[in-house]
Amino acid sequence: MKVKFITLGCKVNQYETQSLREIFLANGFKETFTKADFYFINTCSVTHSADRKSIKYIRKAKKENPQAKILVTGCLAEKDKELIEKEGVDYIVSQNQKYKIPSILNLKNKLSLKDNLSLRITNFYLNRAFVKIQDGCNNFCSFCKVRLIRGKSKSRPVEEIVREVKFLLERGFKEIVLCGINLGSYNYQGKDLISLLKLLIKIKGLGRLRLSSIEPQYVSKELLNLISSTEKVCPHLHIPFQSGSDKILKLMNKKVKSSFYRELVSEIRKTIPDCGISADFMIGFPYEEEEDFKKTLRLIEETNPVRSHIFPYSERKQTPSFKFPKISSKVVRERKEIAIQVGEKASLRFRKSQEKKMFKVVLDENSEKSYTRGYTENYIRVLLKETFSLKETCSKSLIPIVIDKATPKITYARLLK
Numbered sequence: 001m002k003v004k005f006i007t008l009g010c011k012v013n014q015y016e017t018q019s020l021r022e023i024f025l026a027n028g029f030k031e032t033f034t035k036a037d038f039y040f041i042n043t044c045s046v047t048h049s050a051d052r053k054s055i056k057y058i059r060k061a062k063k064e065n066p067q068a069k070i071l072v073t074g075c076l077a078e079k080d081k082e083l084i085e086k087e088g089v090d091y092i093v094s095q096n097q098k099y100k101i102p103s104i105l106n107l108k109n110k111l112s113l114k115d116n117l118s119l120r121i122t123n124f125y126l127n128r129a130f131v132k133i134q135d136g137c138n139n140f141c142s143f144c145k146v147r148l149i150r151g152k153s154k155s156r157p158v159e160e161i162v163r164e165v166k167f168l169l170e171r172g173f174k175e176i177v178l179c180g181i182n183l184g185s186y187n188y189q190g191k192d193l194i195s196l197l198k199l200l201i202k203i204k205g206l207g208r209l210r211l212s213s214i215e216p217q218y219v220s221k222e223l224l225n226l227i228s229s230t231e232k233v234c235p236h237l238h239i240p241f242q243s244g245s246d247k248i249l250k251l252m253n254k255k256v257k258s259s260f261y262r263e264l265v266s267e268i269r270k271t272i273p274d275c276g277i278s279a280d281f282m283i284g285f286p287y288e289e290e291e292d293f294k295k296t297l298r299l300i301e302e303t304n305p306v307r308s309h310i311f312p313y314s315e316r317k318q319t320p321s322f323k324f325p326k327i328s329s330k331v332v333r334e335r336k337e338i339a340i341q342v343g344e345k346a347s348l349r350f351r352k353s354q355e356k357k358m359f360k361v362v363l364d365e366n367s368e369k370s371y372t373r374g375y376t377e378n379y380i381r382v383l384l385k386e387t388f389s390l391k392e393t394c395s396k397s398l399i400p401i402v403i404d405k406a407t408p409k410i411t412y413a414r415l416l417k
Helices: 011-026 048-064 081-085 095-104 146-150 158-170 193-200 221-229 246-251 258-271 290-303 329-352
Strands: 002-007 038-043 069-074 129-132 175-179 208-211 236-242 276-283 307-312 358-368 371-375 381-384 398-406 411-415
Touching: 002 011, 002 048, 011 038, 011 095, 011 129, 011 175, 038 048, 048 069, 048 081, 069 095, 095 146, 129 158, 158 175, 158 193, 193 221, 208 236, 221 258, 236 258, 246 290, 258 290, 276 290, 276 329, 290 329, 307 329, 329 398, 358 381, 381 398
Parallel strands: 002 038, 038 069, 129 175, 175 208, 236 276, 276 307, 381 411
Antiparallel strands: 358 371, 358 398, 371 381, 398 411
16 A cells, blocks of 8 residues: 655654654555555644645645545644544544554554654654654743643653664764754753763764754753864754844743843854854734834844744734734735845855855755755755765765855855865
8 A cells, every 4th residue: 555644844743754654664555755545644733824734735635546545643633623624534643642543543563652752763764864852842932832732841761862863873874853842841850951962972873963943041051062062963053033022022921032042142153153043033923013023133133043934923722822913914924025035144144154164964865957955064055066876865974065155045065075
């Protein structure tokens, strides 16, 4: 039987799909990227856009093969089951019951699955392997639905993470991306994220670790000193700043002010000069006035993120901000476009500062015409001026390169001979 896996949303979702993919394949299913007999759709519900995309993929699957079985799981299935029921799918499995999918489908499984944290992987579909170390969140951001879906923060046992990383390294992976819903809150029996990193960097054969996303309050001096002291942890931090306005941050129920962000970025730049900072900025949050928006623009300009994820506020039922008055969609669209332009200029300034410097990249599977793409340790996406064979392109190795030139849209690099 042919199975097609469709995953929306975060790296944690991608990890969970991979774990279940391995169980499907071990039971004789054959993965396909075209018409299938069985569709596995792992949904996201962080925004209205994510909801719409999830429903779109369900409808697309039904159109592609009306006779196929369709299983829908993930965050949309946790709190908005009724939206999926209208589409007439065969199985709806809530996010927190995802680990039960093998038993629901009567699939043989060697794992002892008692919750989603007990999902495991032995391979990954990208050249960089994602390893889930944490799930859930203890924060109460007024706009966020994820805590309502995934519950309180939970951490995987240290020994299980170490074992999984070792196995992936034996499979040839050189970059391991540690991921979680609130990564910085990792704490298993007194072992926090820094303790875990210190253990992992000692593993023989490790190329490098990357942190997927981390809340600013967890970016401590100890963490920065650890990153600066070793090549085993990527000098890259993705931080969800969200806004540069103290008024808006308070309404979001964030526990820090914009001055904390500025001091943090200053400390990062001082400790790790070439650190790539990528960031999230939410535009059009309720009560955001022109001056609040300008403060966010100034924060982008001052921090020079290598990449800015700029997105509009999306109201989510059951969250406190759902009751707040909304801003005109026209105003939000206009502000978003302005912020994107400011973010692109800020990115160019940072990438220009990295010209003529040497890095190592993990190549992507996909090549583009006569170029091959990859990410540096500080998260600059480069186009290499050399072509590679399919075998080389699919390599998980760390390739030494030098950045030649950064342009508004593309950063060009070449192999270091």
